[in-house]
Amino acid sequence: MSGVRTRFAPSPTGFLHVGGLRTALYNYLLAKKEKGTFILRIEDTDQSRKVEGAMENLVDTLEWAGLHFDEGPGREGNFGPYIQSQRINLYQKCAHQLVEEGKAYYCFCTLDRLEKLREQRIAAKLPGSYDRNCRDLSKVDVQEKMKRGEPHVIRMKVPLAGELTFSDAIREKVTIAYAVLDDQVILKSDGYPTYHLAVVVDDHFMKISHVIRGEEWLPSTPKHIILYNYFGWELPQFAHLPLLLNPDKSKLSKRQGDVAVEDYREKGYLKEALVNFVAFLGWNPGDERELFFLEDLVKEFTLDRVGKSGAVFNIEKLDWLNFEHLRKKPEPDVLCMLKDHLKRSAVGDKHFDDPYLLNVIRAMRERVTFVKDFVEKSPYFFQSPKEYDPVDVKKRWKPESSKYLKTLGEEFAALATPTKEEYESALHHTAQTLKIKNGDLIHPLRLAVSGMGTGPGLYDILFILGKDETIRRIISAIEILY
Numbered sequence: 001m002s003g004v005r006t007r008f009a010p011s012p013t014g015f016l017h018v019g020g021l022r023t024a025l026y027n028y029l030l031a032k033k034e035k036g037t038f039i040l041r042i043e044d045t046d047q048s049r050k051v052e053g054a055m056e057n058l059v060d061t062l063e064w065a066g067l068h069f070d071e072g073p074g075r076e077g078n079f080g081p082y083i084q085s086q087r088i089n090l091y092q093k094c095a096h097q098l099v100e101e102g103k104a105y106y107c108f109c110t111l112d113r114l115e116k117l118r119e120q121r122i123a124a125k126l127p128g129s130y131d132r133n134c135r136d137l138s139k140v141d142v143q144e145k146m147k148r149g150e151p152h153v154i155r156m157k158v159p160l161a162g163e164l165t166f167s168d169a170i171r172e173k174v175t176i177a178y179a180v181l182d183d184q185v186i187l188k189s190d191g192y193p194t195y196h197l198a199v200v201v202d203d204h205f206m207k208i209s210h211v212i213r214g215e216e217w218l219p220s221t222p223k224h225i226i227l228y229n230y231f232g233w234e235l236p237q238f239a240h241l242p243l244l245l246n247p248d249k250s251k252l253s254k255r256q257g258d259v260a261v262e263d264y265r266e267k268g269y270l271k272e273a274l275v276n277f278v279a280f281l282g283w284n285p286g287d288e289r290e291l292f293f294l295e296d297l298v299k300e301f302t303l304d305r306v307g308k309s310g311a312v313f314n315i316e317k318l319d320w321l322n323f324e325h326l327r328k329k330p331e332p333d334v335l336c337m338l339k340d341h342l343k344r345s346a347v348g349d350k351h352f353d354d355p356y357l358l359n360v361i362r363a364m365r366e367r368v369t370f371v372k373d374f375v376e377k378s379p380y381f382f383q384s385p386k387e388y389d390p391v392d393v394k395k396r397w398k399p400e401s402s403k404y405l406k407t408l409g410e411e412f413a414a415l416a417t418p419t420k421e422e423y424e425s426a427l428h429h430t431a432q433t434l435k436i437k438n439g440d441l442i443h444p445l446r447l448a449v450s451g452m453g454t455g456p457g458l459y460d461i462l463f464i465l466g467k468d469e470t471i472r473r474i475i476s477a478i479e480i481l482y
């Protein structure tokens, strides 16, 4: 096992966002590529935002996608616990250490004061929201306030002048002036750490080598680096992933479509397609290839092929990938999925055996994007047509069609268990006898057995339905369409 240790560190505030899936995936890919360790850490220090069941949902979704973590909740390694609310003592110890060393300080400012201050500073266009009022309180003042039991937080001291430069695997060099940074709260009045302290402490003690996360965390990184420096800890390699955008280049949001992985899962997207799709939101292999399985991604992934510019979330591409991955699935897997779909959607009232369903799968494979399409695009394999497409009826059903199909039905009835070829020659033979074109039989026949004008090969349909069902459908169509 190499020294590469990456982590996905979500807050359990609800569902897994597709952007979160991408962050998890890139962390997973780098760890696996380098024979390292992929860690799941739950960042639940903001107890007010915690949602019941969210952690279980996150774990379930990651497992569904195949991103198995090596260490994390329920999979304890040497660096646990992996849930931040179970590590509070460690954060408190670290925060107090910084106070003792003069790198952080107690702040007793009331919420009321802070709120007013914030408004004033915004109005005066001053950077930051805090005026460092408590930064230079004397030891005696602090002791007195403590004695009086005044609520307090701990803030880190941000250097007052100069700038900080750090390297990011994707953005290369990033420079920021200290002046724009607030003296960030690191320990809240309830004794819980803020994200900034907890993330640094955990990434250090969990020996994280690469911090790969979304671009929205880039402005926080300088604060984290100050903390690393104060503690005297080695920096991990940072990598901030580009934003996810809607096709109109606005930030990907719920308003314009689904953002939860579980929504895509429910809609019937395959995990292979979603993982493949999400991998390409910011990364590419450097050539034309687009179809990748997780194992291929592990082999090919490198951070230096991740781009800086926003990645557009293009749902048509996802659909195309779903189509391609479904086509690549082994038949037994597709059969399982189709049976599962039939069970859940209670289509028709008949039981369909495996050989029948396999025939349907073979006939429809090149035409379906989702498993549900087997039923939606070819409902006639599951129940006889309830209605006939009026446009096709108008175009394809002639006044003589009933008479022609009746003769054809009789011809079919005389066959034992016809093969596709036998259906075909019976149809040709009937056309000759009636002195009509093959098409005069083919089109109304397709309509009679399927209710629609397009689909897989007509003789494939007849063969799958079987002789009795084919004849039954011819008779009903004649009755209904006369």
Ligand code: GLU
Residues within 6 Å of the ligand: 009, 010, 011, 043, 195, 199, 212, 213, 214, 217
């Ligand atoms: N808890 C943060 C989140 O919810 C993690 C940010 C990070 O990876 O440092 O995304």
